[in-house]
Amino acid sequence: MATAPSVSYSMTVRLEVPAGGTAVSQLTTAVESNGGSVIGLDVTASGHEKLRIDVTIGATSTAHAQEIVEELRNIEGVALGKVSDRTFLMHLGGKIEMSSKHPIRNRDDLSMIYTPGVARVCTAIAENPEDARRLTIKRNSVAVVTDGSAVLGLGNIGPKAALPVMEGKAALFKRFADIDAWPLCLDTQDTDAIVEIVKAIAPGFAGINLEDISAPRCFEIEARLREALDIPVFHDDQHGTAIVVLAALTNALRVVEKQIGEVRVVMSGAGAAGTAILKLLLAAGVKHAVVADIHGVVHAGREDLVGADPGSPLRWIADNTNPEGVTGTLREAVCGADVFIGVSAPDVLGADDVAAMAKGAIVFALANPDPEVDPAVARQTASVVATGRSDFPNQINNVLVFPGVFRGLLDAQSRTVGEEMMLAAARALADVVAEDELNANYIIPSVFNDKVGPAVAEAVAQAAKAVSSSVTGATSA
Numbered sequence: 001m002a003t004a005p006s007v008s009y010s011m012t013v014r015l016e017v018p019a020g021g022t023a024v025s026q027l028t029t030a031v032e033s034n035g036g037s038v039i040g041l042d043v044t045a046s047g048h049e050k051l052r053i054d055v056t057i058g059a060t061s062t063a064h065a066q067e068i069v070e071e072l073r074n075i076e077g078v079a080l081g082k083v084s085d086r087t088f089l090m091h092l093g094g095k096i097e098m099s100s101k102h103p104i105r106n107r108d109d110l111s112m113i114y115t116p117g118v119a120r121v122c123t124a125i126a127e128n129p130e131d132a133r134r135l136t137i138k139r140n141s142v143a144v145v146t147d148g149s150a151v152l153g154l155g156n157i158g159p160k161a162a163l164p165v166m167e168g169k170a171a172l173f174k175r176f177a178d179i180d181a182w183p184l185c186l187d188t189q190d191t192d193a194i195v196e197i198v199k200a201i202a203p204g205f206a207g208i209n210l211e212d213i214s215a216p217r218c219f220e221i222e223a224r225l226r227e228a229l230d231i232p233v234f235h236d237d238q239h240g241t242a243i244v245v246l247a248a249l250t251n252a253l254r255v256v257e258k259q260i261g262e263v264r265v266v267m268s269g270a271g272a273a274g275t276a277i278l279k280l281l282l283a284a285g286v287k288h289a290v291v292a293d294i295h296g297v298v299h300a301g302r303e304d305l306v307g308a309d310p311g312s313p314l315r316w317i318a319d320n321t322n323p324e325g326v327t328g329t330l331r332e333a334v335c336g337a338d339v340f341i342g343v344s345a346p347d348v349l350g351a352d353d354v355a356a357m358a359k360g361a362i363v364f365a366l367a368n369p370d371p372e373v374d375p376a377v378a379r380q381t382a383s384v385v386a387t388g389r390s391d392f393p394n395q396i397n398n399v400l401v402f403p404g405v406f407r408g409l410l411d412a413q414s415r416t417v418g419e420e421m422m423l424a425a426a427r428a429l430a431d432v433v434a435e436d437e438l439n440a441n442y443i444i445p446s447v448f449n450d451k452v453g454p455a456v457a458e459a460v461a462q463a464a465k466a467v468s469s470s471v472t473g474a475t476s477a
Contacts, residue, residue, distance in 0.1 A: 408460025
């Protein structure tokens with residue numbers, strides 16, 4: 001699949017060129033003839049004989065950017081100066097910082113913010129631990145926890161290499177929900193150790209966001225922490241993805257005028273995201289779901305699942321899907337399907353496979369950066385197509401939900417996060433797209449739509465309060 005130049009691979013190149021002649025136009029031609037794009041061209045100094053120009057170029061990869069830079073170097077009369085990778089510059093020194101909410105201008109301020117005044121606040125919390133939510137950062141703080149074992153599409157790169165992603169997550173929490181999030185990259189991939197560490201740091205936070213932890217360990221870690229802690233634990237790779245997928249599917253079904261309980265859904269991928277998507281779709285009313293992994297369609301009679309632990313994720317899928325008993329390959333399963341959802345690997349389907357789906361087909365090819373089927377190809381026969389990419393319509397992006405979900409949980413002072421809250425978040429996100437806005441290329445709002453965060457937060461907070469009230473009522477009874 002051809003890839004367009006992206007700002008993610010953008011460089012600013014400082015050049016000295018002759019003041020007269022065609023050097024400037026040669027720069028633009030050199031970039032574009034080599035498949036790049038000119039994002040900006042700024043004259044930063046000028047003289048009678050020389051110009052100093054900063055050219056900002058977009059490329060498709062780091063290697064591609066370097067190739068373009070070499071082409072610029074080879075232009076006669078051009079002297080190459082500093083080359084800056086704009087993405088690396090944005091990460092220089094980290095992307096987040098801590099700042100005080102109150103100025104410390106004199107001894108009075110110091111005495112109240114720190115000693116001796118702070119001792120009174122400590123004593124109040126010791127006498128009533130619930131006051132920690134009122135008197136400390138706890139009420140608005142989330143820990144973003146990873147072990148670096150499944151970072152983006154990069155795999156097991158470890159905690160230090162995972163830190164830029166966790167910083168980015170914290171920045172998004174602040175930008176889209178005004179939540180103070182703290183990246184915690186753990187130098188262990190032992191399940192027991194991770195559970196104990198998170199339990200130990202939990203008193204300082206109102207929620208735990210698990211991130212980029214590999215399956216199947218992520219299932220156990222989340223389950224054990226939810227059991228042990230009195231604050232919500234949310235694995236965004238699972239549930240954030242599931243909520244956005246359900247919201248997008250809700251609106252896609254409106255476009256093609258089909259009902260969720262009647263469509264046949266085929267999924268590619270049975271890992272953390274795939275399992276969470278499946279569970280939420282079933283909770284939302286999907287009745288006909290088939291899942292395929294690298295070994296083909298998941299079914300109870302498959303050789304590797306006969307006698308498997310009933311509690312294992314794959315065995316759960318076998319026992320709770322595929323009521324028609326479909327066997328064989330993904331390509332065979334997708335024939336005649338209404339919906340395809342991929343969270344697996346690139347190029348597992350082709351044009352003929354999409355064409356063989358039912359009329360009004362919906363294709364969510366979410367593997368990133370290279371999806372399960374080329375979106376341009378899928379659009380030739382499918383009615384609605386979504387991807388995980390930002391350069392196609394209908395991007396399935398977790399940032400649409402995790403800030404709002406946690407904002408709602410924190411506002412409701414929820415001690416847990418459950419299916420009811422996730423379904424509420426999905427409904428709220430889908431409803432941000434008004435009826436007169438809905439079409440095949442707009443089934444999910446932009447991450448910069450200022451209605452998204454508040455809508456999701458309010459829906460989650462109301463659902464959390466309803467759950468809390470029902471638990472309190474049951475306890476009282």
